[in-house]
Amino acid sequence: DDESNDKDEL
């Protein structure tokens, strides 16, 4: 979902 996707960058 969007909530977890938004912290996939370093």
Place this chain on the structure above:
Amino acid sequence: MNIFRLAGDMVHLLSFVVLVLKINATKSCRGISLKTQELYTLVFVCRYLDLFSNFISMYNTTMKIVFLGTSFAILYLMRGHKVIKVTYDREQDTFRYLFLVLPCALLALLIHNAWTPFEVVWTFSIYLEAVAILPQLVLLQRTQNIDNLTGNYVFLLGLYRGLYILNWIYRYFTEPHYIQWIVWISGIVQTILYLDFFYYYIKSWKNNVKLALPS
């Protein structure tokens, strides 16, 4: 993962390699701002609080551990290594932490996506990363005879941020609901801080002369 993101991460990784190489090969950290290195370490610690609680991918976890490990290794070399620590430009590296940490902390308390401790600390790390290069840029300006590796290190750090902007543009057009205002604006500010450096870096490279920043 798109090519800009991967290239950005690889360039970021390469910047660490270049920095460690410079410090180890010359046994000197001359021209490197300990303050910037400490701020980056704080950035990674604050951002990766969810390292063990939020698994995204092996790639993600590995890179986070490498970034954290390398940052602490650099701090050790600059503060603890008995040969290297004496080469640190303590008198020149005078930027005040508080001028950067305090405004970023206040901004994170005011502007964030969710009012949770994790989210506020994460947002703080985004704001702090945007300005953490400032002590390094000030030190570069004061350093006569900037060595090539130091110049390349700062260039790679700036290039990494530029590539992330391309990554965000790509993601905006290819992923539904991909909107990240806090990250985007901070990233753009961070990249703008490098523009002046880029100008002199590219000029010195084109003219094949040693990099020097006007003070």
